[in-house]
Amino acid sequence: MIAFQNVSKFYENQTVLKNITFTVRKGEMAFLTGPSGAGKSTLLKLMYLAEWPDEGDIVIGDHHLQSLRMPEIPMLRRNIGVVFQDFKLINNLTVFGNVALALRIRGVSEKEIKNLVSEALKKVHLRHLSDSHPRSLSGGEQQRVVIARAIVAEPVVILADEPTGNLDPNTSADIIRLFEEINLQGTTILIATHNRELFRNTGRRVLKLDGGNLVAEEVG
Amino acid sequence: MSLSYSFKSAFQSLCREKWINILSIFTVASSLLIITLTAFFLYNIEIISNHLPERFSIVAYLKDNLSQEETQTIIDALKKRGEIVNLKYISKEDAINELQQALKDTSYILEGLSENPLSSSIEIRLKKDFVTSSSARQISEEIKKISGIDDVYYGEKIAEAIYLLKKSIQNISIIIFLTISTGVVFVTYSTVKILFYRRKEEIEIIKLLGATKGFIRMPFLIEGSAIGFFGGVLGIIGALLFYFAITYRLSMVIPMLKTLVFPLEILVLLPVTGILLGIIGSVIALGRLRL
Numbered sequence: 042m043i044a045f046q047n048v049s050k051f052y053e054n055q056t057v058l059k060n061i062t063f064t065v066r067k068g069e070m071a072f073l074t075g076p077s078g079a080g081k082s083t084l085l086k087l088m089y090l091a092e093w094p095d096e097g098d099i100v101i102g103d104h105h106l107q108s109l110r111m112p113e114i115p116m117l118r119r120n121i122g123v124v125f126q127d128f129k130l131i132n133n134l135t136v137f138g139n140v141a142l143a144l145r146i147r148g149v150s151e152k153e154i155k156n157l158v159s160e161a162l163k164k165v166h167l168r169h170l171s172d173s174h175p176r177s178l179s180g181g182e183q184q185r186v187v188i189a190r191a192i193v194a195e196p197v198v199i200l201a202d203e204p205t206g207n208l209d210p211n212t213s214a215d216i217i218r219l220f221e222e223i224n225l226q227g228t229t230i231l232i233a234t235h236n237r238e239l240f241r242n243t244g245r246r247v248l249k250l251d252g253g254n255l256v257a258e259e260v261g
Numbered sequence: 262m263s264l265s266y267s268f269k270s271a272f273q274s275l276c277r278e279k280w281i282n283i284l285s286i287f288t289v290a291s292s293l294l295i296i297t298l299t300a301f302f303l304y305n306i307e308i309i310s311n312h313l314p315e316r317f318s319i320v321a322y323l324k325d326n327l328s329q330e331e332t333q334t335i336i337d338a339l340k341k342r343g344e345i346v347n348l349k350y351i352s353k354e355d356a357i358n359e360l361q362q363a364l365k366d367t368s369y370i371l372e373g374l375s376e377n378p379l380s381s382s383i384e385i386r387l388k389k390d391f392v393t394s395s396s397a398r399q400i401s402e403e404i405k406k407i408s409g410i411d412d413v414y415y416g417e418k419i420a421e422a423i424y425l426l427k428k429s430i431q432n433i434s435i436i437i438f439l440t441i442s443t444g445v446v447f448v449t450y451s452t453v454k455i456l457f458y459r460r461k462e463e464i465e466i467i468k469l470l471g472a473t474k475g476f477i478r479m480p481f482l483i484e485g486s487a488i489g490f491f492g493g494v495l496g497i498i499g500a501l502l503f504y505f506a507i508t509y510r511l512s513m514v515i516p517m518l519k520t521l522v523f524p525l526e527i528l529v530l531l532p533v534t535g536i537l538l539g540i541i542g543s544v545i546a547l548g549r550l551r552l
């Protein structure tokens with residue numbers, strides 16, 4: 042479960058998020074939309090603590106971020122698989138190495154890592170690029186590596202920031218189908234995007250952000 | 262936490278940043294070599310100086326005309342004292358013989374004497390720890406009070422010199438060890454700091470994926486200790502080369518050098534010291550990590 046309670050975030054004198062309150066139920070798959078600069082990425086960053094909220098409280102599963110102690114931060118982050126808008130791939134690791142990293146920090150054995158990583162790469166159709174380096178991949182391929190890394194450790198929450206930004210319509214549909222499959226197994230998923238195609242006719246909840254305000258909630 | 266991954270990651274970084282690492286390994290090696298050579302010389306000076314106190318003695322001159330019993334009483338009184346290793350009674354006859362031997366051809370100067378002018382004496386050797394000028398003085402003064410003893414002589418200057426030599430050897434080794442160790446810590450500190458900043462971006466990513474501080478620190482600690490370890494091994498090689506050079510080459514010119522001893526403990530101590538100093542440097546370099 043994700044719950045925001047009167048959350049605000051300021052950068053210097055700019056208000057990036059203003060008094061945001063919403064919940065995403067456990068096992069729900071929802072969308073977050075809004076124009077560029079609306080604050081979508083910032084809102085996601087507050088959940089995995091790349092940024093800290095200035096006001097209000099955020100609850101992710103059992104973690105109350107307001108009273109979170111330092112050593113709990115890695116545990117919180119391991120519960121969340123993030124598809125970063127700017128990818129955050131490590132260039133001197135291979136595709137395999139990048140995806141495996143999410144498991145290595147969790148202390149998973151090398152043998153298990155091999156199986157889990159190739160399974161995740163298969164799901165995003167990248168098994169053949171396992172030994173390539175991120176720099177030699179196309180934008181869309183890199184994006185799918187990021188998705189594989191976000192799902193490989195089977196986190197309870199997935200936050201996807203513009204996960205289809207570099208993908209053609211067919212591959213985009215594939216990825217959304219992949220998220221739906223994962224969601225069916227009980228994973229809570231929040232997808233930030235300004236591509237209306239992704240949520241049109243899905244019947245899922247869409248949160249609308251504009252200028253740092255949560256302006257509407259509709260059904261896609 | 263998977264240690265094999267940390268080791269692999271540290272090893273990759275050692276290879277990737279080879280110039281920085283080689284440079285600091287050599288710096289650490291030469292620092293440790295300086296420590297070793299100092300230790301080596303001090304160790305040998307120490308061995309030599311350990312024998313010096315054995316040659317130091319206090320001589321107690323006895324009054325003339327003491328009976329055999331009186332002499333024995335004095336010897337027994339001295340033997341009771343804990344500071345004394347052994348005693349040697351030298352009768353006035355022995356003394357004159359010894360003097361004659363020493364004078365050899367010029368011993369005729371003794372011929373005019375109608376009576377033996379020398380006194381009987383007791384030569385006293387002290388335990389090593391008591392060969393300082395203050396305890397030698399105190400012991401002499403106490404011995405002087407024993408009845409039947411005429412006078413006591415001891416080499417105050419020698420006792421003082423032996424004591425000072427040993428004290429300064431200890432002080433010099435401590436100062437050199439501390440200075441060079443600080444240097445080694447600083448070298449690993451700056452190397453690890455540089456390596457850490459080079460991988461800053463990567464570390465930020467790993468943090469966001471949920472890595473613990475330990476997981477992030479471990480490869481750097483391993484790398485720091487590896488630099489210390491290889492520095493230590495290289496230092497040993499340097500020290501051995503140096504040792505064989507002086508014992509085999511220079512000893513042809515200066516034979517005394519042949520008796521120098523190479524302390525084998527160095528083979529273990531140097532890499533261990535390297536690792537410890539490397540870890541200290543890395544820990545300081547990583548400092549307080551923010552997640």
Ligand SMILES: Nc1ncnc2c1ncn2[C@@H]1O[C@H](COP(=O)(O)OP(=O)(O)OP(=O)(O)O)[C@@H](O)[C@H]1O
Binds near residue numbers: 075077
């Ligand atoms: N580190 C920062 N320092 C200052 N301002 C920031 C920072 N990060 C974001 N902002 C500002 O916050 C606002 C929201 O940014 P955010 O990245 O959340 O937008 P977004 O909705 O994700 O946009 P996009 O659709 O283009 O990704 C922007 O006006 C941006 O300039």
Ligand SMILES: [Mg+2]
Binds near residue numbers: 081082083126
């Ligand atoms: Mg964004």
